[in-house]
Every structure is written in C-alpha cells, then in structure tokens.
Amino acid sequence: MTATTTGANLGEESVRERLLAEALTLFNSKGYAATSVREIVAAAGVSKPTLYYYFASKEGIYLELMNSTLATFEATVAQLVIPQGTARQRLLRFSTGLFDIFRENIEVARLIFAIHFGPPQGTPNFRQQVFFDQMIAVAAGMLQEGISTGEFRPVPVGDATWALISCLNTLMEEHLTNPEPRLDRAGLERTLGMILDGIAV
Amino acid sequence: MTATTTGANLGEESVRERLLAEALTLFNSKGYAATSVREIVAAAGVSKPTLYYYFASKEGIYLELMNSTLATFEATVAQLVIPQGTARQRLLRFSTGLFDIFRENIEVARLIFAIHFGPPQGTPNFRQQVFFDQMIAVAAGMLQEGISTGEFRPVPVGDATWALISCLNTLMEEHLTNPEPRLDRAGLERTLGMILDGIAV
Numbered sequence: 001m002t003a004t005t006t007g008a009n010l011g012e013e014s015v016r017e018r019l020l021a022e023a024l025t026l027f028n029s030k031g032y033a034a035t036s037v038r039e040i041v042a043a044a045g046v047s048k049p050t051l052y053y054y055f056a057s058k059e060g061i062y063l064e065l066m067n068s069t070l071a072t073f074e075a076t077v078a079q080l081v082i083p084q085g086t087a088r089q090r091l092l093r094f095s096t097g098l099f100d101i102f103r104e105n106i107e108v109a110r111l112i113f114a115i116h117f118g119p120p121q122g123t124p125n126f127r128q129q130v131f132f133d134q135m136i137a138v139a140a141g142m143l144q145e146g147i148s149t150g151e152f153r154p155v156p157v158g159d160a161t162w163a164l165i166s167c168l169n170t171l172m173e174e175h176l177t178n179p180e181p182r183l184d185r186a187g188l189e190r191t192l193g194m195i196l197d198g199i200a201v
Numbered sequence: 202m203t204a205t206t207t208g209a210n211l212g213e214e215s216v217r218e219r220l221l222a223e224a225l226t227l228f229n230s231k232g233y234a235a236t237s238v239r240e241i242v243a244a245a246g247v248s249k250p251t252l253y254y255y256f257a258s259k260e261g262i263y264l265e266l267m268n269s270t271l272a273t274f275e276a277t278v279a280q281l282v283i284p285q286g287t288a289r290q291r292l293l294r295f296s297t298g299l300f301d302i303f304r305e306n307i308e309v310a311r312l313i314f315a316i317h318f319g320p321p322q323g324t325p326n327f328r329q330q331v332f333f334d335q336m337i338a339v340a341a342g343m344l345q346e347g348i349s350t351g352e353f354r355p356v357p358v359g360d361a362t363w364a365l366i367s368c369l370n371t372l373m374e375e376h377l378t379n380p381e382p383r384l385d386r387a388g389l390e391r392t393l394g395m396i397l398d399g400i401a402v
Binding site: 027028029030031033034110113114116117118119120121129136155156158159160162163165166167169170171173176177178182183187190191194195197198199 | 228229230231232234235311314315317318319320321322330337356357359360361363364366367368370371372374377378379383384388391392395396398399400
C-alpha cells in the first residue's frame with residue numbers, strides 16, 4: 001500500500017480482499033459446499049450485490065482464490081529456477097523456496113488439500129494437481145541436468161524426483177495438520193541434502 | 202466364510218458389514234457431516250433400529266470403521282517388524298507391506314485422509330495421525346538399528362525416517378487421487394532402495 005493510494009481505491013481493494021479472506025476462512029472451517037453467499041457477505045460486512053459485483057458468485061470467489069494462488073506459485077517458480085549454482089543448490093533453493101510460499105499462503109494451501117482429498121463439493125473446475133505436477137516437472141528437469149553434467153549418478157529420474165518432492169509434500173502436510181511440526185525448513189534442507197548426497201558422484 | 206457358518210450368522214454378519222460398507226461409501230461421496238442415518242439405512246436396505254442395534258449411532262459406525270482399520274494396521278505392523286534380514290530388507294518389507302494393506306483398505310484410507318485434511322465435520326474423537334505416527338516410529342527404530350550395526354552411516358535418524366515415510370505417504374496419496382498413478386509398488390521399492398543405498402556404508 002503506497003502513499004499515493006486514494007481513499008476510494010483503498011476502500012475498493014479492501015472490500016474485495018475482505019470478501020476473499022472471509023470466504024477462505026469459511027471454506028476452511030465449514031467446507032466449500034456448506035458455505036453460503038449469505039454467510040460470506042455477512043462475515044465481510046457487505047451486501048450480496050457487492051459480492052456479485054466483484055466475483056459474480058461463490059464459484060467466482062473460489063476460482064479467484066485458486067487462480068491468484070497459481071499465479072503467485074508460477075511467478076515464484078520462475079524466480080526459483082534461475083540456472084545458478086550446482087544442480088544440488090538449485091534443487092535445494094527450489095524446494096525451500098516453495099516451502100516458503102506455502103507457509104505464506106498456508107490457508108489457501110489448506111483449502112487446496114481439503115478439496116484434493118475430500119469428497120466432491122461442487123467446486124468449479126480447477127485442477128489442484130497443477131501445483132504438484134509442476135513441482136514434479138521442475139525438479140525432474142533439475143535432476144536430469146545434474147545427471148547430464150555428471151554431478152549425479154544416472155539414477156532413474158522419476159524415482160529421485162519422487163523422493164525429493166515427497167519430502168516437501170509431506171512436510172507441507174505436517175505444517176498444515178500438526179500444531180508442533182516434527183520437521184522445519186532446516187530439516188527439509190537436511191533431508192533433501194541427504195538424498196542428494198546419496199546420488200552424488 | 203467357512204462351510205460351518207450358519208445361515209443366521211451369515212445374515213447378521215452381512216447386515217453389519219453392509220451397514221459399514223454403505224456408510225463408508227456415503228462418507229466418501231458426500232462427506233461425514235452431510236451423511237444422515239436415514240441415508241445409511243436406506244442404502245443398506247435395513248431399518249433405523251437395525252443400525253442402532255449394531256452401532257448405536259452414526260458416530261458408532263465411524264468409530265468402528267476407524268478402530269477396525271487401526272486393528273488391521275497394528276496386526277500388519279506386528280507381522281512386518283519381524284527381525285529377519287538386514288535393516289534395508291526390513292525397511293523395504295515394512296514399507297511395501299504397509300502399501301499393500303493401504304491398497305486393500307483404500308476406501309477407509311480415503312476417509313482418513315479426507316477427515317485429516319478437511320474442515321472439522323463433527324466426527325467422534327479418533328486420532329487419524331496414529332497411523333502416520335506409528336509408521337514414523339517403526340521406521341525410525343529400524344533405521345536406528347541399521348546405524349547401530351554399521352549397515353548405515355550415522356545420519357540423523359529423524360531426517361532419514363522423514364525421507365522414507367514421505368515417499369510412502371505421497372505414493373498413497375497418488376493412488377488415492379490419480380486414476381493413473383505415476384509410481385507403483387515396484388517404484389516405491391526402487392525409490393526407497395535408492396535412499397537407503399545413499400546412506401549405506
């Protein structure tokens with residue numbers, strides 16, 4: 001928020017953001033299907049037409065939450081894949097960087113995991129798997145490059161990728177569900193480093 | 202089912218099993234909270250008093266699903282931890298054995314994951330984390346033993362355990378949510394074998 005933001009813009013932005021935040025809280029506490037437009041507008045302190053103006057519907061709010069998170073994710077991935085350092089360094093930078101944006105967006109992540117593992121809730125069409133798929137694809141590329149340059153032994157790329165992304169995925173889940181996570185960011189770096197040491201030449 | 206089973210016993214057993222199976226299907230397709238006793242008895246083709254006779258309530262059915270699965274899990278773990286072979290062989294036997302009972306009980310596993318990652322649904326008190334916690338504890342013990350005997354290097358046990366159980370956990374999730382899983386049981390063995398080779402002396 002800069003000093004040049006006008007009062008009107010500030011108001012509009014905050015209404016829109018408030019609707020997104022309250023919808024997310026309700027989706028996570030009651031479930032998407034059980035949350036009504038009436039509850040969202042009541043929580044945000046606005047009228048129904050205000051929600052319809054910004055998002056058209058509950059589905060529109062859901063898609064905005066998913067699409068804006070995907071945009072953040074993709075922008076972060078683009079920053080994290082800079083070809084600097086060894087394959088080992090790049091894989092660690094990529095994984096810890098993803099863990100960081102996960103932590104920054106943990107409530108949207110909570111919704112994504114709930115929808116992914118829960119029963120169908122009538123959510124609009126959005127492939128939550130896209131996040132996992134992209135993590136797999138980028139890590140596989142980095143591993144393949146490390147094998148090509150002779151930094152890693154010629155292990156099956158799919159297996160090694162699975163090991164790395166599984167550690168990251170399970171750590172995210174631990175931080176979503178365990179108030180006292182058994183592993184932190186530094187533990188992720190150690191675990192991935194141990195796996196990468198194991199396939200190093 | 203043996204030849205000595207009487208018709209009456211068969212009938213009782215199948216009503217009970219049918220109630221459990223239909224409840225599980227409904228919990229997985231609609232969610233636990235949205236499923237009513239009326240729907241469960243209608244799907245099983247029995248009356249409400251029949252459900253109350255066997256399970257007392259919807260909560261009772263849920264607890265029976267969880268507790269019987271936990272009993273199966275614990276019996277399987279007890280079989281899988283026999284101290285035979287190297288630590289590497291034992292860890293692979295343990296992990297693939299757990300993957301096998303997961304596959305055999307995949308619909309209960311689906312419910313466990315949905316409850317674990319979803320919003321609170323008013324389910325009766327049962328710690329779904331007990332499965333994950335026990336997997337971690339047993340694998341850590343086997344790794345520790347492998348380190349003690351000099352089979353593995355003295356890596357941090359918690360990190361190595363995390364790597365192994367993460368691969369298993371994420372593979373289970375893949376089989377729950379992806380109609381065409383990218384890794385199978387043999388892939389799990391290869392991936393874990395790769396990690397264990399990496400920490401071998």
